[in-house]
Amino acid sequence: MGRGRAPCCDKVGLNKGTWTSEEDTKLVAFIHKHGRGNWRALPKQAGLLRCGKSCRLRWINYLRPDVKRGNFTEEEEETIIRLHGELGNRWSKIASCLPGRTDNEIKNLWNTHLKRRMGAKQTGSSRAHSPCVKVGDEQDHKQESINESSSSSSSSCISSSESHVAPSVTCSGPHDETKNRCIQDCSMEPEVWGVAMDEFSFFVPPYVGPLAEGVHPSTATTSEEKATREVEDDGWLAYLEEELQL
């Protein structure tokens, strides 16, 4: 039981399962207006009969404006395979190297496609690449994550010292150097995406740029900025409603 703690919510009278487009709209509208504050309090304030965790997950995996949906490219798949070799099942780390992709999506891809493919490869011939970290070595993960923050380990390709360089814009793009850049920038933390998002505005609706993580409407200080946010709110909501066929 470890530390044993109360459940995140009582779950009584809360909706479960697939989100409706109405719920999506409510959530997005609320977040866009008030920003991502307290997830636990959010559903109540937004008028949602959902657990806070569920809202967070829905936002991160589906509603977030910078989330990229659709098929994975060859490059992305290769990157995932490679990074999985380096990092093991640390999906969030891997996801941080693939702009617009979520850990859940990558995890699903791995479990459905890539794992099988890798299995076929490995039984067929010798490994295509030798992982720095033994894949699936769960015991080591804890230790690794401890070390990871302080050291740019020799064999690991994660270079924390590089993390402040320009975001790995090429990560998911059909360009060369993809793999190297991705691995270098693996340590890029979510807050950096705010910057990265400017670069990636080409695959998100034009008005959602400011909605990037860490940039909340509530942070707008001047009245001009606030006015801009309002316009963006409308645009985003219109877009969302269109997307959800409301």
Add this chain to the structure above:
DNA sequence: AAGAACGCCAACCGCACACCG
């Protein structure tokens, strides 16, 4: 054409870490 089997993906669950008072 119908039912069974399979695959995929969104969402849930529980644990662990981080932060704050």
Add this chain to the structure above:
DNA sequence: CCGGTGTGCGGTTGGCGTTCT
């Protein structure tokens, strides 16, 4: 320093769509 709370992460599951028999 300690306990409580919020958030993030990874594993797992359930439901739906597609393919196979």
